Amino acid sequence: MQFGLVHISTGDLLRAEVSAGTDIGKRAKEFMNSGSLVPDEIVIAMVAARLSREDAKEHGWLLDGFPRSFAQAQSLDKLNVRPDIILLLDVPDEILIDRCVGRRLDPVTGKIYHIKNYPPESDEIKARLVTRPDDTEEKVKARLLIYKQNSEAIISAYSDVMVKIDANRPKEVVFEETQTLLSQIQLKRMIKTDKASPVQDKWRGIPTRLNNIPHSRDIRAYFYEDVLQATIRSIKDGNTRLRVDINIPELNPEMDVYRIGTLMELVRVLALSFADDGKRVKVCVQGSMGEGALAGMPLQLAGTRKILEYMDWGDDETLGTFVKLGAIGGKEVDEEDDMFILVAPQNAVGNCIIDDLQAMTTAAGKRPVVLINPRLKDLPASSGIMQTMGREQRLEYALTFDNCYVFRLLYYLGTQYPIMGALRMSYPYRYELYKRVNEENGKEKYVLLATYSERPTPEQIDDAFSGKSRDQSKKPSGIWGFLSSVFS
Numbered sequence: 001m002q003f004g005l006v007h008i009s010t011g012d013l014l015r016a017e018v019s020a021g022t023d024i025g026k027r028a029k030e031f032m033n034s035g036s037l038v039p040d041e042i043v044i045a046m047v048a049a050r051l052s053r054e055d056a057k058e059h060g061w062l063l064d065g066f067p068r069s070f071a072q073a074q075s076l077d078k079l080n081v082r083p084d085i086i087l088l089l090d091v092p093d094e095i096l097i098d099r100c101v102g103r104r105l106d107p108v109t110g111k112i113y114h115i116k117n118y119p120p121e122s123d124e125i126k127a128r129l130v131t132r133p134d135d136t137e138e139k140v141k142a143r144l145l146i147y148k149q150n151s152e153a154i155i156s157a158y159s160d161v162m163v164k165i166d167a168n169r170p171k172e173v174v175f176e177e178t179q180t181l182l183s184q185i186q187l188k189r190m191i192k193t194d195k196a197s198p199v200q201d202k203w204r205g206i207p208t209r210l211n212n213i214p215h216s217r218d219i220r221a222y223f224y225e226d227v228l229q230a231t232i233r234s235i236k237d238g239n240t241r242l243r244v245d246i247n248i249p250e251l252n253p254e255m256d257v258y259r260i261g262t263l264m265e266l267v268r269v270l271a272l273s274f275a276d277d278g279k280r281v282k283v284c285v286q287g288s289m290g291e292g293a294l295a296g297m298p299l300q301l302a303g304t305r306k307i308l309e310y311m312d313w314g315d316d317e318t319l320g321t322f323v324k325l326g327a328i329g330g331k332e333v334d335e336e337d338d339m340f341i342l343v344a345p346q347n348a349v350g351n352c353i354i355d356d357l358q359a360m361t362t363a364a365g366k367r368p369v370v371l372i373n374p375r376l377k378d379l380p381a382s383s384g385i386m387q388t389m390g391r392e393q394r395l396e397y398a399l400t401f402d403n404c405y406v407f408r409l410l411y412y413l414g415t416q417y418p419i420m421g422a423l424r425m426s427y428p429y430r431y432e433l434y435k436r437v438n439e440e441n442g443k444e445k446y447v448l449l450a451t452y453s454e455r456p457t458p459e460q461i462d463d464a465f466s467g468k469s470r471d472q473s474k475k476p477s478g479i480w481g482f483l484s485s486v487f488s
Contacts, residue, residue, distance in 0.1 A: 006056045009064035013046045014038060033133045037068065037146050044075040051081065070153035085185050086158045087178060089167035093144060100140045104129035180450045206424070206434060206446040210409060211417055213249045220262065223248065224269040227405050230426040231270060234404035235339075235368050237428065241361065243371040243401040247408050264307050267343055267372055272314065275322035279338040283308060284360075286345055286353060287327040304343060330359030339368040346375035354394045371401055403455075406431070410461070421465070422446060423456070431455055433464050 014032065017025030024042055031038045047066055050056060063083070067073040076082070091099075102115045107130055113120050120126045134143070155162060163181060167174050207219045227244055234242055246266075271281045285304045305325065313319040326332040328345055340360070345353045354376065361369050376398040404427040410420045421435040430453055434446040450456075450464040 004059045005062040006059055007062050007064060008047065008050050008056070008066075010043055010047065010066045010068075011064070013050065014043075017046070034139070037143065040069055040071040040075075043068075044072055047072075048075070048079060051079070067154060068147065069150045070157065073154055073157045083158065083161060085181065086162040087181065088155070088162055088164045089174070090164050091167045095168055096144065097137060097140050100135050101137050103132065103135050105132055206422055208444045208446070210248050210422075211419055214262075215248070220265065223407070224266050226407075226426060227266060228270055228273055230405040231370060232273075234402070234427040239402055239404065239427075240364075240366055240368045241401045242368065242404045243374055244405045245373060245403060245408070246405065247373075249409075261307055263344065263373065264304065264311065267308070267341055268311055268313070270370070270372075271323050271341055272318070274339060275318060278322075280322055280324070280336055281339055281341060282324045282326050282332065282334070282337045283341045283343065284326045284328045284332060285343045287329075308343075328353065328360055329356040330363040333360060333363035337364075337367065339370070340364060341370050341372065342374070344373045344375070345371055347377065352394065354397060358397055369401075370404075374401070403427075406455070421449070423461070425455070433461060435465060 014025075014028050018029045018032070019025070024046065028038045028042055043066065047063070051061060067076060099114065099117070102117065104113045104115060104120075105111075106113065106120070106125060106128065108128060112118075113125075113129060120129060134140075165174060165177055165181075207222055210219070223246065227246060231242065231244065267283055271283050274281050285308065308325055313323060319325075324337075328342055333340070342357075342360075345357055347353055357376075403425060406423065406425040408423045410422060411417065412420055419436045421433065423431060423433055425431045430451040432448060433450045433452070433456060435449050437445050437447050439445060450460075452460065456464075
């Protein structure tokens, strides 16, 4: 599973006992064949035994279809086991009946099919499919009735950690919502314990007061380390064309050209870290572009090369040996260079950096090239000297760089204050959408709203902030959880 949790399904446990012919299995089979729920004492004993195993203790668990009665819920309390979240998958009765009655089992592979929704791949498989004894309409209705009799007590016992999900939607939508809820829980626990997790390594949450500049040294160092670790992980995984996009005010010279010094400090942290690891790093700043009256460089980069030269690089031999300064272009790539960090490469009206950038990455081959806050949007040419490639090729090339780190503050349309929230991605983890919330005494915090496997669109972000995409009326607190569904 994505979250590293141990999936414990009472249905799977029962069927395993039946298949093995154990005493529990023999007792359970009578109830299952009649369409009745297996007695609590049998189910509780199985679940308790499974929860006591080392993998469940170490990684946490996701209980599927348990507890289904108040007695089962009480059994968890007696074991000092308290779920952090219960997901109640809500589906109309007629849909549930159709799903179960149409369900078929392949006795050879154990794979589950549905005669309408998920038919078998071939006639050969179709011929050997069987119906589970408890999947008749009569037995399904009997189970539904028993479930409803018990569900009210369960909902009451766990009202503080229960979230209802509309499961009468495409499975991809239900999965995305479930994944987001579990990500929230896991992130909260991880922040609380400061332990590594499958969602994020040592992620401490978002610093506050990000619109107050200059930022404190602690906040700057915090983001430098966050960017560094994402870049290291990406390069270790063999990625060679990377980009970092971070737009907090202190690191965004588009808002204030005087902030370029702070951006250079981030570049220095990255370069020195890789240099300390024995890598020879070339830090490259865009040179003059164009001809005649068009000669020059983007305003935000003015004086950047001098800033880098005057910065403290530690030992006297570091700058010039392990760290070298250069421009962007194929001729700047030397045989001894191990990697390249490019400072805010950007197009300018009349000139396009893409040609020089492509020449450099071609010469670099499989060596990493990291772009810091690039601006590679296509701009109109001037005097016919902007580029040699066509527009489509330029845009296509710009997309060959993979984001290893993204942090964008979100503002209300047309403003730079107040902060509405933040979008963050740190390789190899998912995009995380946060909402900024005001607290008492002038304090604030960032609350995780949703996660996404791909960068969310503005529409997805709007939906998350407006609450259209999911029911979050009750906020869970914890990390491990379980699915509460009607059928195994």
